[in-house]
Amino acid sequence: MPDLHQAPTQNVANKRMHSAIGATVHQRALDLFQKEELSSAMDALQEWQPTEPASLAKEVLLFRMNILRGKILRFQGKFQESLICLSKSRYTMDLLEDxxxxxxxxxxxxxxADTIRELDDSARAEQMLTAQLQQQYHTPATRALLGLSLAESLFAQxxxxxxxxxCREAESQRLSKMARLRLCITAAKLRHVSSDWEGAFAWWTKALIAINKFPPTSGHATRLIYLSLCxxxxxxxxxxxxEATRAQVAELEALSQDAEATHWIAGLRHWRMFIEPSVL
Incomplete structure (x- = not known):
């Protein structure tokens, strides 16, 4: 006689295995992303697709995968596609609020918000970030990142x-590496556009120190910091x-020629259009 309990047990085991495989795929894609192998990271994510019936574990995994997809696409400059992926994750978050x-x-x-800022809708980004900062559950580190993303959207306007x-509020806080870098860049831009050259030099120099705390990158962001210093x-x-700083710019241009990650820090694309005519 067939074991009536075997099929349900097997189905549960299969679901768990499928989710475990998905988690492994996500981690591999994340590792590739952190090495700026963006196309390979996107290909890795394609290796896993959710199956029916849906489960909470699969929904959570898909939520995280779509965030990573969104990041990759933004780094590649595919902002509209990025927003579609990120919006899927937001829909999941709202749907499964429990x-x-x-x-x-x-x-x-x-x-x-960073993707929307890249799409030149900074007022919408400001509204979204302001609403999110009113939530009480964020850690200080997350709150700092939200505030600095908001500072960029305000700068854009x-x-x-x-x-x-x-930026001044963030200065007194204990910041993550990313928050510190964003603070330095936004503060430097603020001094730069107000012709506070001493302040701009100080903050661009701090930005250079902050970016050097990250693993070696493709060089696009570092090049813009050096250009600003020039x-x-x-x-x-x-x-x-x-002249010495220009030599660094030339070196970074060669380094970043074939790089995939062309848009790491939101707003630097617009800053490049502002700064290059003055320097090059």
Whole structure:
């Protein structure tokens, strides 16, 4: 006689195995992403697809995979496609609110806001981030990232005083590496556009120190920091230092020629369009 309990037990085991495989795929894709092998990371994510019937474990895994897809696409400059993936994760978070995605909620909103900022809808990004900062469940680290993403969206709208206030608030906090880098870049841009060359030099130098705490990257963001320093040094009449800094720019241009991650820090694409005509 067939074992009537065997089929349900086998189905449960298969579901668990499928979810475990998915988690392994996600980790491999994440490792590739962190090495800036973006196309390979996206290919890895394609190796796993959810099966029917759905389960909470699969929904959570798909939620995380879509966040990673969204990040990869944003880094590649595919902002509209990125927003579609991130919006899927937000829909899942809203649908399964009983699961309490508190830890991931802030990261997701920062990613969505950064992508929207890249799509030149900074007012919408500001609204989203302001609403999220009213939530009480975020850790100080997440709250700092939300605030600095908001500072960038305010900078994009030329709300410089409000952006500066958020940067000054962040200065006194214990920040993650990413938050520190974002603070330095936004604070540097604020000084730069107000022709505070001493302040701009100080903050761009801090940005360079902050970016060097990350593993070696493709160099696009670092190049823009050096370009900004070139502009500051030119305006200060520091010709010798400017020429030395330009040599670094040339070196980074060669390094980043074939790099996949062209849009790491939100807003630097717009800054490049602002700064390059002054320097190159």
């Amino acid at each position: 699961l309490h995605f508190d830890k991931e909620a802030g990261e997701l909103i920062v990613e969505i 030329q709300k410089f005083r409000e952006a500066d206030r958020l 502009d500051v040094l030119r305006r200060q009449g520091q010709q010798e230092l400017e």
